[in-house]
Amino acid sequence: MTDASTPIIVGRDIGPQAPGARPDDDLLEGLNPQQREAVTYRGQALLIVAGAGSGKTSVLTRRIASLLRGREAWPSQILAITFTNKAAGEMRERVEHLVGDSSRGMWISTFHSACVRILRREAEHFGFTKSFTIYDSGDSRALIKRLVKEHEADAFGLTPAATQSKISRLKNELADAESYARSANMSDPAERVFVELFGAYQRELQKANAFDFDDLIAQTVFLFRAFPQVADVYRRRFRHVLVDEYQDTNHAQYALIHELTRPPGSDAAPLAASGGMMIFEPEPAAEEGASLTVVGDSDQSIYAFRGADIRNISEFEKDYPGAKVVLLEQNYRSTQNILSAANAVISHNFDRKDKKLWTDVGAGEQIIGFTGYSQHDEAQFVADEIEALRRGGVDYSQMAVFYRTNSQSRALEEIFIRSALPYKIMGGTKFYERAEIKDALAYLVAVANPADEMAMRRIINRPRRGIGDVTIETISRYAADQQITFRDALANSSALGVGPKIQAAIAHLDAVLAEASEIMLPSSGELAPPTAVAEGLTLLLNKSGYYDALRASKDAQDEARIENLDEMVAVAREFARNNPEGTLLDFLTEVALVSDADDLEDASGSVSLMTLHTAKGLEYDAVFVTGVEEDLIPHRISAGEPGGPQEERRLFYVGITRARKRLYLSLAMTRAQFGEVTVAMPSRFLQEIPGELLHWRQSPGDVNSRGGTQSRALNARRGSGSGSGFGGSGGGRRYGDDLVPLARREQSGNLERFANKIPAKVRDNGDLELAPGDRIRHDDFGEGRVDAVTGEGAKRVAHVRFDSAGPKKLLIKIAPITKL
DNA sequence: GTTACACCTATTTTT
DNA sequence: TAGGTGTAAC
Numbered sequence: 001m002t003d004a005s006t007p008i009i010v011g012r013d014i015g016p017q018a019p020g021a022r023p024d025d026d027l028l029e030g031l032n033p034q035q036r037e038a039v040t041y042r043g044q045a046l047l048i049v050a051g052a053g054s055g056k057t058s059v060l061t062r063r064i065a066s067l068l069r070g071r072e073a074w075p076s077q078i079l080a081i082t083f084t085n086k087a088a089g090e091m092r093e094r095v096e097h098l099v100g101d102s103s104r105g106m107w108i109s110t111f112h113s114a115c116v117r118i119l120r121r122e123a124e125h126f127g128f129t130k131s132f133t134i135y136d137s138g139d140s141r142a143l144i145k146r147l148v149k150e151h152e153a154d155a156f157g158l159t160p161a162a163t164q165s166k167i168s169r170l171k172n173e174l175a176d177a178e179s180y181a182r183s184a185n186m187s188d189p190a191e192r193v194f195v196e197l198f199g200a201y202q203r204e205l206q207k208a209n210a211f212d213f214d215d216l217i218a219q220t221v222f223l224f225r226a227f228p229q230v231a232d233v234y235r236r237r238f239r240h241v242l243v244d245e246y247q248d249t250n251h252a253q254y255a256l257i258h259e260l261t262r263p264p265g266s267d268a269a270p271l272a273a274s275g276g277m278m279i280f281e282p283e284p285a286a287e288e289g290a291s292l293t294v295v296g297d298s299d300q301s302i303y304a305f306r307g308a309d310i311r312n313i314s315e316f317e318k319d320y321p322g323a324k325v326v327l328l329e330q331n332y333r334s335t336q337n338i339l340s341a342a343n344a345v346i347s348h349n350f351d352r353k354d355k356k357l358w359t360d361v362g363a364g365e366q367i368i369g370f371t372g373y374s375q376h377d378e379a380q381f382v383a384d385e386i387e388a389l390r391r392g393g394v395d396y397s398q399m400a401v402f403y404r405t406n407s408q409s410r411a412l413e414e415i416f417i418r419s420a421l422p423y424k425i426m427g428g429t430k431f432y433e434r435a436e437i438k439d440a441l442a443y444l445v446a447v448a449n450p451a452d453e454m455a456m457r458r459i460i461n462r463p464r465r466g467i468g469d470v471t472i473e474t475i476s477r478y479a480a481d482q483q484i485t486f487r488d489a490l491a492n493s494s495a496l497g498v499g500p501k502i503q504a505a506i507a508h509l510d511a512v513l514a515e516a517s518e519i520m521l522p523s524s525g526e527l528a529p530p531t532a533v534a535e536g537l538t539l540l541l542n543k544s545g546y547y548d549a550l551r552a553s554k555d556a557q558d559e560a561r562i563e564n565l566d567e568m569v570a571v572a573r574e575f576a577r578n579n580p581e582g583t584l585l586d587f588l589t590e591v592a593l594v595s596d597a598d599d600l601e602d603a604s605g606s607v608s609l610m611t612l613h614t615a616k617g618l619e620y621d622a623v624f625v626t627g628v629e630e631d632l633i634p635h636r637i638s639a640g641e642p643g644g645p646q647e648e649r650r651l652f653y654v655g656i657t658r659a660r661k662r663l664y665l666s667l668a669m670t671r672a673q674f675g676e677v678t679v680a681m682p683s684r685f686l687q688e689i690p691g692e693l694l695h696w697r698q699s700p701g702d703v704n705s706r707g708g709t710q711s712r713a714l715n716a717r718r719g720s721g722s723g724s725g726f727g728g729s730g731g732g733r734r735y736g737d738d739l740v741p742l743a744r745r746e747q748s749g750n751l752e753r754f755a756n757k758i759p760a761k762v763r764d765n766g767d768l769e770l771a772p773g774d775r776i777r778h779d780d781f782g783e784g785r786v787d788a789v790t791g792e793g794a795k796r797v798a799h800v801r802f803d804s805a806g807p808k809k810l811l812i813k814i815a816p817i818t819k820l
Numbered sequence: 821g822t823t824a825c826a827c828c829t830a831t832t833t834t835t
Numbered sequence: 836t837a838g839g840t841g842t843a844a845c
Contacts, residue, residue, distance in 0.1 A: 083834040112835045136835080213835050248834075306833060405831055427833090468821075593835060613832050635831055651832080674830065675836035 027062045027069070027098065031055075038326040039063045042072075044288070045320035047246075047313070048295040051357045052342070052657035053333030053619065056295050060242060061091055063293065064106070065098035067240055075105035077239040079260070079290075082110055083248055085594050087617065091244070107238070111253055113593050115216040120585070122223055122230055131585055133210040133449045134592040138433060140164060140201075140212040143454055147200050156190035158197065167198055171214035172250040172307035174221060177202055209451040217252040224259040235264040239290050246296030246316075250307035258319075263289040292320065299346050299355065302613060302651045304643060314353075331357040331657075333619055335364025338663050341689045342656045348688050349646045357657070366695040369686070370666040371703045375408070375627075378668040379415035380780075381697075382624050385664060386421060386607055387809065389622055396422055398621040400608040402655050404633045407673075408626065409609055416607070420797040420809045426610035432591065436550075436561040440568050441591060443540040444533070447517045448584050450487035457486075463549035465505035471498055475506075487513070512543045520584045530576035533587045537572055541565060612655045623659035625652070628667045629680040652685045665694070669703050765813055770798050779816035781805035 028036050038048045038059045050056035064080060067073040082088045092108045107114060120130045135143070144167070145160040147153075153163065170180055177199040184191045205212065211219060224231035241261055243249070249257070264287045296313045304310065317323050331339055339357040346352070368385075372378030386399055401412060401423075409425055416423045431437060439462050445455035453476075460475075461467040478496055479489040489496070490513075493506040520528050520536040541547050547565070550558045575587050608620070612633070627633065633652055638644030656663060671680050682700045696702070770776065774786040776798075784802030789812070791797045796812045810817065 085835085087834080110835065134835095137833085216835080245834080303833075305831080407830080464821075466821080611832065613834090616834085632831095637831060647832095672836080 027066050031059070031062070032330050034326055034328050034330070035059050038328065039066055041324050041326065042291070043322070043324055044291050045316075045323035046291075046293045047316045047320075047323055047325045048293065048328060049325060049353075049355065050295050050297055050328045051331060051355055052297065052300060052654070053331040053357070054328035055332055056244075056328065057087075057091065057094065059328070060244060060293075060295055061094040061098060064095050064103075064240075064242065068095075068099050068102055073240050075103055077237065078106045078108075078242070079114065079238040079240070080106065080108040080242040080244070081114060081257075082108075082244040084617075085110055085113070087244060088113075110593065111256070112213065112216050113589070115220040115256070116589055116593065118220055118234065119211065119216065119223070120589075122227075125223060125227055125230065126219075127206060128209055128211075129449075129451075131209070131449050133208065133445050133452045133455065134216065134589065135205070135210050135212040135454070136432075136592060137164070137213065138438065139210075139454060142458075143204055144197070144201060147197055147204070151193060151197055151200070153193050153197055156193045158190065158194055163194065163197055166194065167201060168214050169307060170198070171212075171218045172252050174218055174252050174255060207451065208453055209449055210454070214252070217256055221252060221255045221259060224256075231259055231262075232264040234260060235262060235290065236287070240293070241290045242293040242295075244295050246294035247298045247301040247310055247313045248296070248303050248308045249312045251309055251312075254309065254312045257292065257294075261289045261292045263287050298352060299349070299650055300616065300654050302616065302647060302654060304647050305641075327355065329355060329357055331359045333660055334359065334657060335361060335661060337363050337366060337693050338656060338659050341367055341663070341693050342653055344690055344693075345649060345656065345685055345688045346653045349649055365662055367663045367665060367689070367693055369694050369696040369699065370664065371682070371696070371698050371700045372666065372668045373670065373703060375411040375668040375671050376415060378626060378666050379412045381666060382412065382626060382664070383415050383419040383421055384806075384808075385624070386622075387419070387807070389662070391807075394621055396605055396607045399624075400610065400615065400618070400620040400622075400658065401624040401626060402610060402612050402615050402658070403626050404612055404635060404651075405627075406611060408632075412609060412626070418811055418815055420791075420795075420811045422606040423609055424606040426608055427614040431564070431567075432594075434561075434564055436564055437568055439546065440537060440541060440565055441588070443513075443516075443544065443546075444520075444537060444584065444588060446487060446513055447520055447536065447540075448588055450485050453486045456490075459544075460509065463545045465509065465545075466502055467505060471496075471502055471506075474498060509544065512540060515543070516540045528583070530580045530582060531573070533582075533584050534569055534572035534576060536584070537569055541569075612651045615658050616654050619658050619660055621660045622662040622664070623655070624664040624666060625655045626666050627671075628652075628665050628683045628686055629671070630683055631680070632671075633683055633685065649685060652683075665689075667700070669700065765815070765817070768812055768817075768819065770796075770812060770819065775820040776800065776817045777820055778802065778805075778808075778810070781808060783820070784808075 027039060031039065035055060035058070038046070039062045048056065048059060050059070060080070064078060067078065068075060080088075080091060082091060088109050092103070092106075095106070095108070096103045107117070109117070116134065119128070119132070123130050123132055141160060141164055144164050148158060148160050148163055170176075177195055180198065181195045184195060186192055186195070205215065224234075238260060241257065243257060266289075294313070294316060298310050298313050301308060301310045301313075312319075317325065334342075334357075336359050339359055343356050347354070370378070370381045372381055382401055386396070389399060390396060403409060403412070413423070413425070415421075432441075439459060442455040442458040445452050446459055449455070457472060460472060474496055475489050476486060478492070479486045482489065482492075490506050490510040493503045493510065496503065496506070498506070516536045516539050517523075519539065520532045522528055547562065550562050550565075571591070572587060575582055575590065579586060608618075612625070630636075634645045634648035638648050665686065667680065667682055667686075669680055670677050672678075686694075770786050770789055772786055772788050775783060776786060777783050778800070781800075781802045782804055784800045784805070786798050786800050787807075788799045789796060790799070798810045798812050798815070798817075799807065800810055801807050
């Protein structure tokens with residue numbers, strides 16, 4: 001839902017409200033009673049249980065606005081935490097919309113950026129400097145990889161991946177190497193090696209003046225616990241803490257919130273540790289902890305595998321006695337049919353508080369089910385249906401296709417390309433994970449944080465300078481001997497005892513870094529201009545020879561790399577425009593904490609393809625959930641995990657509740673995976689949807705009876721009446737109730753014909769010329785007449801009306817067609 | 821330092 | 836099956 005109709009109230013007036021004014025009136029406009037309560041309730045702790053599409057962002061932003069307008073809080077006393085930058089940005093925008101300038105000074109940010117802000121200020125308390133680097137998972141994987149090798153840990157079954165995920169899990173539980181060692185079974189050699197690795201990893205991070213993602217949270221908690229007087233500064237400052245998506249918090253995040261909302265001065269005497277100043281706050285007068293508002297929906301918890309602990313929300317009332325709970329069940333997004341299906345599915349999860357979404361917009365369309373013979377058949381259905389919706393006036397950008405695993409996107413893509421359907425894959429390869437972008441950032445990090453050896457190691461031979469492992473180790477040893485950083489060792493290239501060519505290369509790199517440093521962090525101490533980052537980056541890329549090496553390359557990919565780097569420089573310029581005061585560190589922080597998931601919506605004019613996980617928080621007029629099969633959703637691997645199948649059900653629930661008006665559930669009877677074709681069974685979740693809500697265009701039974709491959713699950717439940725269950729098996733009904741048979745089903749009903757119909761090889765029709773009126777034959781669709789041809793060159797599209805398959809758009813260059 | 825081949829492993833991933 | 840990674844040989 002949206003609050004676009006809310007009038008803008010600009011809160012220029014800083015003085016108290018005029019007597020008798022009702023500052024909340026417009027904020028409550030259009031809200032239902034529960035939403036009003038969530039906005040206006042005042043107390044120490046409030047839990048808003050917000051079902052999907054129940055307007056929680058609206059409630060949260062209005063609650064903040066109401067605190068500000070009522071003069072109950074200064075902006076600086078508000079801390080609102082989300083999980084994504086996108087959510088934070090949206091929330092900030094909407095609060096600004098409501099209260100204007102008086103929102104300035106609020107902290108509306110992600111867990112991670114809030115912690116970075118705190119850590120940059122306080123890092124000196126525990127052996128870091130404020131210019132610390134942030135390691136993303138790729139960086140920490142690289143470091144762990146090196147350590148695993150050094151410790152020869154793979155011999156104990158400790159792969160880099162396993163080690164990384166175990167360390168991450170432990171950090172999310174606030175365990176460090178020492179505390180873990182105490183509880184671990186140290187007679188197990190693998191455990192001993194792991195503890196060693198964990199400790200070594202942590203020491204390396206400290207040495208590099210770096211935090212990994214998990215550290216950002218965990219170290220902030222440790223900081224607060226070790227230095228209560230530091231914690232009190234923030235406890236006094238933030239009087240209102242609000243947390244979005246609370247069901248996704250892990251233990252460390254939970255602890256962070258807990259620390260922040262404790263009454264100030266409540267800690268025992270400060271630790272007599274680490275030479276910091278002892279500041280005793282002589283204020284025994286009972287101060288209250290900040291008021292805490294959390295919003296969440298345990299039915300949408302889908303990140304348990306990453307450490308999210310559903311108990312944080314389900315036991316909120318225990319953690320915060322006297323907490324008020326508000327339940328938002330009215331849904332403003334979907335039709336009742338969609339909601340009823342969602343309710344029915346999720347109600348199969350035991351151990352959950354009952355919650356039923358409802359709407360007053362009416363039943364809406366039935367949910368459409370479809371069973372394809374193969375994943376390509378399924379994809380073709382999706383493509384056809386998308387085209388039909390488009391002709392019916394639905395914009396491509398209002399349609400989305402979801403799948404459980406990324407690999408499923410391929411079949412969809414193949415068909416979409418052939419159908420000339422504009423699509424965009426969300427959350428695919430990430431810009432900031434590309435090698436050249438990581439290189440560029442490493443150059444910047446080398447300037448910003450000379451202690452970061454990882455960054456130095458990354459760039460020292462990129463572009464190739466003839467510096468290999470041997471030289472790197474020489475430098476590393478020299479640095480250790482001289483007790484200087486790796487970076488500083490470069491300045492003494494002549495003392496390293498390496499060949500003249502290599503020595504010159506090192507000296508050159510050193511000079512380039514120094515020059516860039518002078519631009520971005522002037523030694524004169526004066527402030528660098530905002531454009532310094534972009535300039536410095538350009539200088540680094542040019543003078544290091546990075547650009548030249550790419551330009552000289554004949555690899556076609558390197559051209560794209562240059563474009564990506566140009567884009568990176570553009571990002572730096574953009575940053576300078578938006579943050580005139582922004583420093584190099586600010587830029588690196590932003591880049592480290594921003595992911596491309598944050599620009600999800602820029603898919604204008606295309607259909608969005610994404611995993612079910614990525615779909616959370618989004619909504620579309622028409623939603624296709626594909627691959628609704630056993631072993632896919634629920635995924636087979638989840639079966640063995642405690643709570644796995646239930647989390648899968650929530651995932652399916654999340655998918656269903658993204659749809660506003662139309663929902664399609666599809667599956668394929670066969671799926672090519674790992675080189676072989678497997679026969680799929682319909683997902684158990686399909687059977688949890690009441691039959692009258694779901695209309696099968698082609699049910700599993702239809703496909704089954706014609707394909708001849710009996711599958712046990714299909715007959716587990718017989719249809720009763722109109723479109724119930726899977727129905728149709730036994731050959732009674734060949735097609736769905738009102739389905740016009742498609743041409744390819746006419747040709748033959750046998751499975752092999754359809755399984756993996758689309759070969760991997762790409763067909764090329766060359767310059768096949770087509771004009772309106774031409775007759776063509778298509779391998780799948782049969783004969784048809786060309787209505788029109790649009791597009792240019794390789795992207796020419798034929799609009800064809802097939803005799804029996806109906807209208808289609810085809811990419812002429814690659815469609816399996818011949819002119820008649 | 822680069823290339824080629826063999827090998828391994830295939831959920832989800834807000835930061 | 837396919838893609839990515841690691842090692843060995845040139």
